[in-house]
Amino acid sequence: MATTNVTRHSRRAVTAAGLVPAVAAVLLLGGCGGSSPSAAAKDGSAAAKDAGAAGGETGASDVPEATTFTTVPGAPEDPAPDGVTDGLVVHPTQPVPVHDRPDGRRVATLPAEQLGGPTWVPVVETSGGWRRVLLPSRPNRASGWISGAGLRTAHTPYAVRVDLAERRLTLLKSAREVGRWKVAIGGAKTPTPSGRTFIMATLARKKTSPSPIVLPLGTHSATLDTFGGGPGTVALHGWPDASVFGRAVTHGCVRVPKDALNALSRVPLGSLVFING
Amino acid sequence: MRYSHAVGRLTAAGILTGGLLAPGLAAAAPALAAAPHGSEGSAYGLTVAGPVAVPPVPAVSSTTGKVSKSLLRENHTKLVQASALDVSASAARARSTVARVAVPAAKLMASAVSAKCDGGRGSAHLARAVIAGKRLDASPPPNTTVPVDIEGLGRASLILNKQERMADGRLAVTAMEIQVPLPGKPATVRIASATCGKTVSEAPAPTPVEHDLPVTG
Numbered sequence: 001m002a003t004t005n006v007t008r009h010s011r012r013a014v015t016a017a018g019l020v021p022a023v024a025a026v027l028l029l030g031g032c033g034g035s036s037p038s039a040a041a042k043d044g045s046a047a048a049k050d051a052g053a054a055g056g057e058t059g060a061s062d063v064p065e066a067t068t069f070t071t072v073p074g075a076p077e078d079p080a081p082d083g084v085t086d087g088l089v090v091h092p093t094q095p096v097p098v099h100d101r102p103d104g105r106r107v108a109t110l111p112a113e114q115l116g117g118p119t120w121v122p123v124v125e126t127s128g129g130w131r132r133v134l135l136p137s138r139p140n141r142a143s144g145w146i147s148g149a150g151l152r153t154a155h156t157p158y159a160v161r162v163d164l165a166e167r168r169l170t171l172l173k174s175a176r177e178v179g180r181w182k183v184a185i186g187g188a189k190t191p192t193p194s195g196r197t198f199i200m201a202t203l204a205r206k207k208t209s210p211s212p213i214v215l216p217l218g219t220h221s222a223t224l225d226t227f228g229g230g231p232g233t234v235a236l237h238g239w240p241d242a243s244v245f246g247r248a249v250t251h252g253c254v255r256v257p258k259d260a261l262n263a264l265s266r267v268p269l270g271s272l273v274f275i276n277g
Numbered sequence: 278m279r280y281s282h283a284v285g286r287l288t289a290a291g292i293l294t295g296g297l298l299a300p301g302l303a304a305a306a307p308a309l310a311a312a313p314h315g316s317e318g319s320a321y322g323l324t325v326a327g328p329v330a331v332p333p334v335p336a337v338s339s340t341t342g343k344v345s346k347s348l349l350r351e352n353h354t355k356l357v358q359a360s361a362l363d364v365s366a367s368a369a370r371a372r373s374t375v376a377r378v379a380v381p382a383a384k385l386m387a388s389a390v391s392a393k394c395d396g397g398r399g400s401a402h403l404a405r406a407v408i409a410g411k412r413l414d415a416s417p418p419p420n421t422t423v424p425v426d427i428e429g430l431g432r433a434s435l436i437l438n439k440q441e442r443m444a445d446g447r448l449a450v451t452a453m454e455i456q457v458p459l460p461g462k463p464a465t466v467r468i469a470s471a472t473c474g475k476t477v478s479e480a481p482a483p484t485p486v487e488h489d490l491p492v493t494g
Contacts, residue, residue: 068490086444089480117486126442128419153446154480190493204485213485214492221493230491237492252493268480 059106066098066108066135066144068115068200068216068233074100074107075135075142078124081195082274084159084175088123089270090131091152098144102130107144108137115201115216120154120270122198136200136218138231140193156268160199160236162254164192164277167246169236169256171263179263184244184255185277186221192234192252193222194275199236202265211238213265217273221252236264236273316340317447318371318394318473322348322362323378327457327464329354335364343367356382356457357466364471370395371471373452378468382457383425383433384409392438392452394473399450401438401469406453408435431458446477 064070075098091112098108112119114136124143125132131151135142161170164185171179186192197219205214214237221232232252239245239255256264317340321333331353335346345365352358361376374391387406393399399419406413408425417437425433439451452469 086442087480088442088444088446088477115486115490116488117483120480123442128440153477155444155446155477156480186493199483201488201490202483202485203488203490205489206487207489214490216490216492224493227493228491230493233490233492235490235492250494265485266482269483270480 060095060097060109063098063106063108064137065095066110066137066142068136068218068220069231070108071138072098072108072135072142072144073139074105075137075139075144076100077139078134078141078143078196080124081141082276083124083196085122085124085272087156087159087271088131089120089154089156089268090123090133090146090148091118091120091154091270092146093150093152096146096150098133098135098146099130100144102127102145104145108135110135110144110146115203117201117203118269120268121218122156122270122272124196134196134198134218136198138220140197140219140222141195154268154270156271158267158271160264160267160271160273162192162273162275164194164248164275167248169254169260171260171267179260181257181260182246183257183260184239184246184250185248186250186252187248190221190223190251191248192250192254192275192277193219194277195219197234197273197275199264199267199269199271199273200233202269210240211261213237213261215264219275224251227251237261315476315478316368316474317445317476318366318368318471320364320366320371320373320392320394320471322364322373322375323351323357323359323466323468324470325354325356325464325466327356328459328462329356329464331357333470335362337364337366337371339366340368356380356464357468359468366471366473369473371473373469373471375452375469378453380455380457380466382430382459383427383435383455385435385453385455387413387453390452390469392450392469392471394448394450394471397448397474399438399440399448399471399473401450401452403437403452413437427458430460433457443472447472447474 095111097106121133123131129148130145157174159172169183197217200216200218203214216233216235224232234252236254238261319338321336324333325331335348337344337346348362350360359375359378364373371394376389379386385408389404391402419440421437423435434456436454439454449472454467456465
């Protein structure tokens, strides 16, 4: 399975390399992410190195870091992509090994930071002292088991639902709706990927247009391997032109109105985001 | 005397108040030792969810020193009967013991069932527990499931030493949980449950980090 994934990504990488520059040029000016090209290039090369070294036995140097830039080939797939949890989120205060099952093979290292902020990931299953968490890496729906020892734990009452068919985002607190907005979702050729993911970071951008805040999720475009110099991370973010809301026009991101962005920017990291359609 | 053991114990504790139900609160002693920060223990004897609901009885919880409760007998519903339900909890640990328990519809009987949670770790113990003529393990591993076919009703599911993480981060250990496929609506009987561990605080609102990640627009 790991081999299949690697092959598939390589093929797509070639396709994407031919496809992306024209689109990216536009997006870097008016797109949601913006870019610092040197930082992106550095992150990208580190990611390639990590991904290439994946699949080793146990040592930290043999497995990739689980970040938005990497692929974790041996990561087990999320067993319940539409399952709700009790809201438990965990933060490793130092890098921790990620295993394919409790006490199993080491497939990655989960660092203490993601994109300059603390790593917070949702716990989707518990077995004895082990916690199954969602990972911010490719492939989409990647999960892994980490030891419960030495983790900072917290409870988030929030969850986000993105209904692709209705092009609607709902914010829930303690299972009650606290906000609902029409949003823009991925277009036909670059759909927003479905499944269960999480708010991985809350980023403040120097350039406030098109969005002062960007909330990268733990999932990636399934059709673009790279985008604008980044790894194709899907995010929630604002958009200045309100006419896009309710339309399927993005490259995978979910563009939300200003008041939605304000509310979402206060949602704790690690909170689950359910994307269905 | 069928209930001599229970009566003897409760009398000795000085809390037998007479009557069919004899709930007594014993030793609600104030904590002298400092409790672990953010820890809470709680326990109950049994509860039934379903057509005939029985709230957790007797039930205790504590974030400080040890509190205990006992109930001489529980027979609100024909679904489950038990005698001598003893529970206790302090900030760090909790314990529940239920004696002479029976769920007649599932042919389930035990002379004693107990659950213990100590410092976030749980265990369960069954004494002379039998379901449909089959003897059950005295110290079952966590989350042991025992399929049982009940004549005329269908498949009942029995979970021994059920261990689950609660929303607040604590560990709950339930010695026996049985779902009885009653016609119409199934009933779930939980016997001897203890919960302990550190409670989890609410996740903080994030602090935005200045960082430019190109995302998919």
